[in-house]
Amino acid sequence: MCVGKIMRRTTDSPKGVSRRAFLRASVTGTTALFGSTAFSRSEAGAPPPVIPEGGRVGLRRVADEPLQQPVAFETASDVENRHYIVDQTGRIHVLTSAGVAREPFLDVRDKLKMRVDSPDERGLLGLALHPEFRMNRRFYVRYSAPPRASTPRNFDHTAVLSEFRANEDLLAADPDSERTILEIPEPQANHNAGDVEFGPDGYLYVPFGDGGGARDTGRGHAVD
Numbered sequence: 001m002c003v004g005k006i007m008r009r010t011t012d013s014p015k016g017v018s019r020r021a022f023l024r025a026s027v028t029g030t031t032a033l034f035g036s037t038a039f040s041r042s043e044a045g046a047p048p049p050v051i052p053e054g055g056r057v058g059l060r061r062v063a064d065e066p067l068q069q070p071v072a073f074e075t076a077s078d079v080e081n082r083h084y085i086v087d088q089t090g091r092i093h094v095l096t097s098a099g100v101a102r103e104p105f106l107d108v109r110d111k112l113k114m115r116v117d118s119p120d121e122r123g124l125l126g127l128a129l130h131p132e133f134r135m136n137r138r139f140y141v142r143y144s145a146p147p148r149a150s151t152p153r154n155f156d157h158t159a160v161l162s163e164f165r166a167n168e169d170l171l172a173a174d175p176d177s178e179r180t181i182l183e184i185p186e187p188q189a190n191h192n193a194g195d196v197e198f199g200p201d202g203y204l205y206v207p208f209g210d211g212g213g214a215r216d217t218g219r220g221h222a223v224d
Contacts, residue, residue, distance in 0.1 A: 063100050067093065072195060074127050078134040079170060088123040089116060092141075094171055106141070106164060106173040113146045113157045121212075122157060125194025128204060137166040139173070140204060142194045144186070151185045154219060159184040159192065161206055187219035188212025 063070075063085060072086035083095040090109030094101040114122040122144035130138040145158045161182040166173045186192065186208075193207035213219070 063093070063095050066100070069123070071123075071125060072127050074129055076129055076133055076170065078132075082170060084127060084129070084139075086124055086127045086141075088125065089114075090124050090143075092124070092127060092173070101171060103172065105166070105171065106175065108141070108143055108175075111143060111145055111160075113144050121190040121192050125192060126196040126206075128196040128198055131198055131202065133166075134170070137168070137170065139164055139166065140181070140196055142196050142206065144192060145183075147185070148183060150183075152187075155185045155187050156189045156212075157186050159186050159208055161196070182206070184208055186211070 062083075067085060067087055069088040070085050071088045074084045074086070076082040076084070081097045084105060085093045085095055085100070087093065090107060090112050091104040092106040094105045108124055112123055114120045124141065124143045126142035128140045130136055130140070133139060140161060140163050143160050143162075145160045147155060148158050151158055159182075160180060163177075163179045163181055164173045164175070165177040188211055191209040191212035193209040196204060196206050198204055211219075
């Protein structure tokens, strides 16, 4: 039906063919639109693809163990063959042309609130490398921490955005360099978002989800 709607907006039916018949043929696949001209199978053989061929998308395994629940993959744009894989269970691993480094880049498992014995939407959720990462070695992570002193009663956890600094070789981070930038109390355990990205404007964008809860009800949701 979507093809028919697009054609109706952009193309008139060929002469001698009613608009209804033309749209019906478009939906069933006997007529295809290419540019501004409609071709039938009988006149031009197989119709050209609705989406022209171009770049291809595929999957390739780049890492395996010791990853458990990988949720993000970041590339240092100014460092050759240096990638960082975020594992939701609390560690960031370095991937080079030689494979996954033996030691984790950063380990924040002791800072998290999440279950590892069942599916959980909390944990280490996002990583963003500073645009000048090679020079200043700064990077930013999102993770789910236990409630803090200021967390409202009965709220589930605290969403944390922190800055860390890597060592000079960029193969390990200094865990003591953490600088907390933002803390937001989260009422429920799920719907946490978590990915963080630098935009082309140089700002860091951080989503936080909708508060969670089945059918968007319960703590943290307005009654209306």
